[in-house]
Amino acid sequence: MIQLFEIAFKSLLSHRLRTGVLVTAIALVTTVMVVMLGIAEGMNRTLIDSSTTLMSGHVNVAGFYKATAGQAAPVVVDYKKVEAIIRREVPELKYLAQRGRGWAKVISDTNTKMFGLGGIDVRAELGLKDVLVIKSGRLEDLAQPNSMLVFEDQARDLEVKVGDKVTLSAPTPRGTNNTVDVTIVAIAKNVGLMSQFSSFMNEVTLRELYQLNPEATGALQIYLTRSDPKLVKAVQERLRVVLAKEGYELLPDDPRAFFFKFENVTREAWTGQRLDVTNWRDEVSFVSWTVDLMDMLSFMMAIVMLAIVGVGIMIVMWISIRERTREIGTLRAIGMQRLRVLAMFLAEGFLLGAMSSLAGAITGVILSALINGAGVALPLEVQLIMMSDKLIIIPTAQWALTAIAFITLAVTSISLIPSFIAARLKPVTAMSHVG
Numbered sequence: 001m002i003q004l005f006e007i008a009f010k011s012l013l014s015h016r017l018r019t020g021v022l023v024t025a026i027a028l029v030t031t032v033m034v035v036m037l038g039i040a041e042g043m044n045r046t047l048i049d050s051s052t053t054l055m056s057g058h059v060n061v062a063g064f065y066k067a068t069a070g071q072a073a074p075v076v077v078d079y080k081k082v083e084a085i086i087r088r089e090v091p092e093l094k095y096l097a098q099r100g101r102g103w104a105k106v107i108s109d110t111n112t113k114m115f116g117l118g119g120i121d122v123r124a125e126l127g128l129k130d131v132l133v134i135k136s137g138r139l140e141d142l143a144q145p146n147s148m149l150v151f152e153d154q155a156r157d158l159e160v161k162v163g164d165k166v167t168l169s170a171p172t173p174r175g176t177n178n179t180v181d182v183t184i185v186a187i188a189k190n191v192g193l194m195s196q197f198s199s200f201m202n203e204v205t206l207r208e209l210y211q212l213n214p215e216a217t218g219a220l221q222i223y224l225t226r227s228d229p230k231l232v233k234a235v236q237e238r239l240r241v242v243l244a245k246e247g248y249e250l251l252p253d254d255p256r257a258f259f260f261k262f263e264n265v266t267r268e269a270w271t272g273q274r275l276d277v278t279n280w281r282d283e284v285s286f287v288s289w290t291v292d293l294m295d296m297l298s299f300m301m302a303i304v305m306l307a308i309v310g311v312g313i314m315i316v317m318w319i320s321i322r323e324r325t326r327e328i329g330t331l332r333a334i335g336m337q338r339l340r341v342l343a344m345f346l347a348e349g350f351l352l353g354a355m356s357s358l359a360g361a362i363t364g365v366i367l368s369a370l371i372n373g374a375g376v377a378l379p380l381e382v383q384l385i386m387m388s389d390k391l392i393i394i395p396t397a398q399w400a401l402t403a404i405a406f407i408t409l410a411v412t413s414i415s416l417i418p419s420f421i422a423a424r425l426k427p428v429t430a431m432s433h434v435g
Contacts, residue, residue, distance in 0.1 A: 030360025119206030349415025
């Protein structure tokens with residue numbers, strides 16, 4: 001086997017120009033694939049950061065309370081009992097935050113917008129200050145009653161600044177409208193798409209707006225020691241089992257954001273409390289498709305480019321076989337079996353793919369680092385898709401190795417047909433060939 005790879009390597013070296021063109025083309029395909037997959041990974045990391053900042057923990061225990069069959073509110077009543085169960089059953093817990101949930105009309109002196117409201121105790125939000133970039137004001141001021149934080153685009157649309165007052169108007173769980181005046185105490189930098197419709201306010205004020213008692217909250221957001229998908233799913237399933245054993249009624253597992261569940265819950269005839277256990281990806285399912293689309297697009301582009309390059313590879317290998325017809329005939333005449341001839345040319349294709357894709361992957365990683373260092377700003381329309389104001393590329397080792405394996409396998413497969421043709425040559429015909 002080593003001898004076959006040695007012959008293949010020397011054959012590639014003997015045709016430097018031809019090999020150089022193919023190596024460059026294959027390396028370019030690999031570079032594009034690594035960069036595209038790095039963009040998808042950057043989107044995924046940004047999605048995790050923004051979702052677990054604005055809307056969700058790694059795992060969430062939320063639910064709906066129905067005072068009457070036709071009126072549902074995204075509320076967990078007597079949440080401290082549920083919190084005690086979580087702390088007992090989740091040793092992987094890093095910290096836990098309880099947040100109110102709401103949706104209200106925000107009215108300034110000049111404009112009106114609908115926002116999602118997150119009622120928080122800023123002193124318990126250990127991770128919030130590490131993610132939010134405050135442009136003006138102070139995050140700590142959310143500890144004050146009747147205070148609110150908005151994001152840059154929201155402040156621009158409402159034409160407000162720190163210190164200005166706005167009015168919040170929303171229906172309470174009992175079906176009556178209520179209003180409350182709040183002061184903008186901080187304006188934060190945009191955090192991708194979801195910061196367009198999310199905001200934070202003091203949790204006590206949110207309860208006043210919705211006329212909730214101090215024992216009620218919107219969701220218990222569980223932040224784990226790591227965001228490993230397997231761990232997140234395991235904790236989610238464990239909590240569903242434990243909460244059911246503790247006597248709580250649970251909603252069916254539904255991997256959608258809580259506001260998509262209102263219609264189904266409202267139609268159902270039950271009353272009282274039902275809990276809902278979700279993970280961060282469920283809560284942002286309405287935007288996470290963009291990451292999956294980028295992964296798919298990366299492989300589709302690689303396949304299209306490989307199809308183009310593959311035609312060139314097959315033509316070059318056919319030329320190589322034609323030039324080496326007498327050599328093949330001689331090898332067959334001295335006893336080399338067809339399978340070994342096939343393996344020799346496949347080894348050539350494998351080496352070509354492996355060396356080229358490795359060079360392309362290294363180039364892709366270097367290019368990604370340079371782009372990240374340059375801090376390429378994105379226009380607003382692209383920010384909504386990329387979930388960031390800058391182009392972030394994270395070419396992980398896993399994606400780089402995946403690209404190398406995928407490209408190498410593809411190039412080796414492309415070389416299979418001309419290799420099979422070479423193996424089928426008859427020794428007498430091949431030796432009498434005049435090239």
